[in-house]
Amino acid sequence: MKEMDSGKGHKFRKDLILEIAFRKILSLSAILVILLILSIFITLVIHSSPSLKAFGFKFLFTKTWDPVLNQFGALPFLVGTILTSFLALIISLPFSISASIFLGEYFREGKLSFLVKSLIELLGGIPSIIYGFWGLFVLVPVVRSIQIKLGVAPYGVCIFTASIILSIMIIPYATTIGREVIELVPSEIKEAAYSLGATRYEVIKKVILPYASSGIISGIILSLGRALGETMAVTMVIGNSNYLPRHIFSPSNTMASVIANEFTEATGDLYLSALVEIGLLLFVVTFCVNYIGRYIIKKYTITQ
Amino acid sequence: MRDEIYKRLLKDKLFKTVVIFLSFISTVPLFFILFHLIKNGLSSLNIEFLFNLPKPIGEEGGGIANAIVGTFILILISSFLSIPLGISAGIFMAENRNSKLYKIINLLVEILQGVPSIVLGIVAYLWVVKPMKHFSALSGGIALAIMMLPVIIKSTEETINLIPESLKEASLALGVPYYKTILFVILPSGLSGILTGILIGISRIAGETAPLLFTAFGNPYMNLNIFKPVESLPHLIYNYAKSPFSEWHQKAWAASFVLILMVFTLNILSKWVIRKWKVRF
Numbered sequence: 001m002k003e004m005d006s007g008k009g010h011k012f013r014k015d016l017i018l019e020i021a022f023r024k025i026l027s028l029s030a031i032l033v034i035l036l037i038l039s040i041f042i043t044l045v046i047h048s049s050p051s052l053k054a055f056g057f058k059f060l061f062t063k064t065w066d067p068v069l070n071q072f073g074a075l076p077f078l079v080g081t082i083l084t085s086f087l088a089l090i091i092s093l094p095f096s097i098s099a100s101i102f103l104g105e106y107f108r109e110g111k112l113s114f115l116v117k118s119l120i121e122l123l124g125g126i127p128s129i130i131y132g133f134w135g136l137f138v139l140v141p142v143v144r145s146i147q148i149k150l151g152v153a154p155y156g157v158c159i160f161t162a163s164i165i166l167s168i169m170i171i172p173y174a175t176t177i178g179r180e181v182i183e184l185v186p187s188e189i190k191e192a193a194y195s196l197g198a199t200r201y202e203v204i205k206k207v208i209l210p211y212a213s214s215g216i217i218s219g220i221i222l223s224l225g226r227a228l229g230e231t232m233a234v235t236m237v238i239g240n241s242n243y244l245p246r247h248i249f250s251p252s253n254t255m256a257s258v259i260a261n262e263f264t265e266a267t268g269d270l271y272l273s274a275l276v277e278i279g280l281l282l283f284v285v286t287f288c289v290n291y292i293g294r295y296i297i298k299k300y301t302i303t304q
Numbered sequence: 305m306r307d308e309i310y311k312r313l314l315k316d317k318l319f320k321t322v323v324i325f326l327s328f329i330s331t332v333p334l335f336f337i338l339f340h341l342i343k344n345g346l347s348s349l350n351i352e353f354l355f356n357l358p359k360p361i362g363e364e365g366g367g368i369a370n371a372i373v374g375t376f377i378l379i380l381i382s383s384f385l386s387i388p389l390g391i392s393a394g395i396f397m398a399e400n401r402n403s404k405l406y407k408i409i410n411l412l413v414e415i416l417q418g419v420p421s422i423v424l425g426i427v428a429y430l431w432v433v434k435p436m437k438h439f440s441a442l443s444g445g446i447a448l449a450i451m452m453l454p455v456i457i458k459s460t461e462e463t464i465n466l467i468p469e470s471l472k473e474a475s476l477a478l479g480v481p482y483y484k485t486i487l488f489v490i491l492p493s494g495l496s497g498i499l500t501g502i503l504i505g506i507s508r509i510a511g512e513t514a515p516l517l518f519t520a521f522g523n524p525y526m527n528l529n530i531f532k533p534v535e536s537l538p539h540l541i542y543n544y545a546k547s548p549f550s551e552w553h554q555k556a557w558a559a560s561f562v563l564i565l566m567v568f569t570l571n572i573l574s575k576w577v578i579r580k581w582k583v584r585f
Contacts, residue, residue, distance in 0.1 A: 130560050
């Protein structure tokens, strides 16, 4: 009897030690994750400091990017990024909102819904390098022939091409969020509108879309965040020109694509540091965009 | 009055048609991409292509064995680094929802989810490549691990939150210690969710190129050493696509076909895991 007791006590103590160790490991890994993310930011700041010191705020408004003269300004890439992302957003909008309504309202269940949903999800699963490769060999010749008809220099690779590729890439993302918020609209208020004699179109326009608007807007903002940081697909079709773009058919560069193109070739500390600073800028911009998007979802979406 | 009603009904029909039409248009690019991949890729795809090393331009044959092996090495490194850390951080988040630490880690993980992959490539370069003075599979694996981490943390947290509190309480009431409750009761019942998260994370990094450009870098030879540069499927596609040789373009199509097959398999597998193993409460 006595032996059994001491055996139990021993087991109990072992459990206690393991218990404490287990909890320690859990909190330790949480702290490790926090440190990891903070050090990403700190690393970017430290390594971009030579460029920050040399150019200051002028970095954002200077349009020369000349590695030979060690003159660096990010304006062409900022303009390129904003143009491609917003153009992509505008192109994708009718499609992603239609697909959201299609899946969230018209066809919630059934084979057709499953088919369209699966196809859009597959579209979202395609790696960006394949989008870029496909764009380069299929879309670029098409754009080139459009450019010839329009009478502009037929590069084929330009902001417009990049925007089309980007819009295809963000449709699945925006659709997923849009569908979820449209599905959340309570059926009581829809039924109330139907009982007043509204057609389905009127219910969608006057009840569903206003009710889900904040969710749809944040979906759009979050897909903008995705478009801003997209690298490979854009790099392959945008033409990689370091000058300020004149119109949407001229070749350009985005923040992400200039890093992808020039990082391995960057000789000299200031050159590398300027590229890291663009990375830091990208980090901060995508952070702000994502934060606003998530804030709107949390603040205004009524969860059931 | 009648006209008015007809007009409204017509508008209704018209709107529905437009929505259905635009929704179908959204799926058209998928068919185009698959069509071109199959048309251009399938012809040069054979067993030799999968098991041979690349040959210099001008020579017949040659394959992508180095890239396939390299992609697996990168996936292994990043899984090894991110899965244990991600799962334990996810458990921490699910179990300490009211602590101060939770708020911080939740915000930071959401930030990390939105960080463009190329930025993570820069960081891995500065952390690993620059001090070691050469490109390596390890640095690529680290960049990809950071990408995979938030997916695993979030899926673990969400899965554990879905498991009813009563299950945990029942186990604790029987005198099972906390760590055993988590490891042998909670985790197994949430296995499908966590596994799905891992598969989604892997499919996210398998096709990722941007952070590898200046970390894993690429390598025309077979390499199993994690401290040396290594080729990967997406990087090989990028290199071949940029080249001026049509033979290499052909290989890039075939490699794209292999890559997309891999990514789609992972996606479908993750769906299957959810359906097959889902524990319902």
